[in-house]
Amino acid sequence: MKYVTVSAKVKTHAKTRGLEVDERGIYQIKTPLAPDRGKANGDVIGIIAEHFKTSRGCVTIVSGQTSNRKLIKVLVP
Numbered sequence: 001m002k003y004v005t006v007s008a009k010v011k012t013h014a015k016t017r018g019l020e021v022d023e024r025g026i027y028q029i030k031t032p033l034a035p036d037r038g039k040a041n042g043d044v045i046g047i048i049a050e051h052f053k054t055s056r057g058c059v060t061i062v063s064g065q066t067s068n069r070k071l072i073k074v075l076v077p
Contacts (some may be wrong), residue, residue, distance in 0.1 A: 001077055004052070005062070008070045012040045019047050027072075041065065044072075052076055 007026045014030035021027055031043040045059045052059075052074050064070035 001075055004074045004076050006048070006072050006074065008044070008048075008064075008072055010040065010044055010068045010070060012068070017043070017047065019051050035066075044070070048072055048074060 008029050009026055011028070011030045012033065012035045014032055016030055017032055018030050019027055027048075029044055029047055031040050031047065033039045033043045035041075041061060045056050045061070048059050049056045054074065054076060058075035060073045062071045062073050
């Protein structure tokens, strides 16, 4: 197993839920949830886990808990 670190920009209150990677390699994550009591962060972890086909427990937000720009570490099988 290895760790992958990704930079992400999160858009909350989006109409759709999804993930795109831009030309610079930054993950653009959209979540319909509000950034209230960690709800959006929980959804971001779920979206990243689905993208890398791993469990939610293997995804950690390293920095940016209260920001829309996040550094996320993923344990990939």
